[in-house]
Amino acid sequence: MMSVYLSGDSWxxxxxxxxxxxxxxxGxxxxxxTEMLWIFLVCLALVLxxxxSLGRGAIQRLRLLKGLSIFLAAILALHWLSGTVMDGVIAILRLCVMVLAAxxxxxxxxxxxxxTAVMPMFRPLEWAGFSARKPALGVTLVLRFAPHLMEIFAVLREAYQARTGKRSSWRLIAPFALQALKMSDNVAEALAARGGSQGLTQK
Known part of the structure; x- marks a missing residue:
């Protein structure tokens, strides 16, 4: 499984x-x-x-947008059919900026x-005798691996296109689900090997 974290000492x-x-x-x-197009274009430029600024390794991560291409195309098509193309463009830009920022x-x-940053949100649970670390870990894992799942889908699409010449297909759902399950198993095994949520390390 490719690492989500990109090692470095940048700003x-x-x-x-x-x-x-x-x-x-x-953000x-x-x-x-807002619905102002120029704001979304400025935000997208800033994110890019x-x-x-992080170099080639970070730029390569932009391919995760390929995993969203079908969804983005569907959004634009729906807005085109309803006669609100500009709203569709804004929706796409909003989604791209948010995904890339995350x-x-x-x-x-x-x-x-x-x-550590997420934990304070769940501190009140400790007053009722519940663990704050477990839900914090769940939220952290979602934040951490959602972009990674989109990268996996983008890689599967590229492989499918190379074999068949087609850009995408519903047949990608099964291998994507298998990859997602495999990733979840790897994460679970890594956590178990480190003693569960208490043994969490940087990756």
Whole structure:
């Protein structure tokens, strides 16, 4: 399984995990409040510039958008049929910016740092006698591996296109599900080997 975290000592790696997560959350909320095309174009340019600042390894992660291409095309087609193409373009740009921003946080933040940043949200559970670490771990894993799953789908699409000449097919659902299950097993085994959530390390 390819590593989600991209090792380095860039400006993005040095930023505290909490700041990055809050920035993405606030940015996502603000993007849902606007319909101005130029704002989305500026945000997309900034996110792409952030990727570029990390070098080739980060730029290669942009292929995760290929995994979204079918979904994006469906959104645009629906808006075209309803006569609201511009709304479809804005929806696509919004989704691309949010996905790329979330992936950027995942690849520049160690998992234990992300878990530490998420933990305070679940501290109230401890007052009722429940574990705050387990739900925090669940949220962290979702934030961590959702972009990775899109990368897996993009790789499967490329392989399918190379074999058949077709861009995509429903037949990709089965191998994608198998890859997702395999990844979940690998993560579970890694956690178990490290003593469960208490033994979580940077990857």
């Amino acid at each position: 993005a790696h040095r930023l505290p995990a909490g700041i990055k997560l809050v920035a993405v959350a606030i 996502s909320l603000l993007l849902f409040k 510039a952030a990727y570029g 992936s950027f946080v995942s690849m520049t933040t160690r998992m234990d740092d992300m878990l």
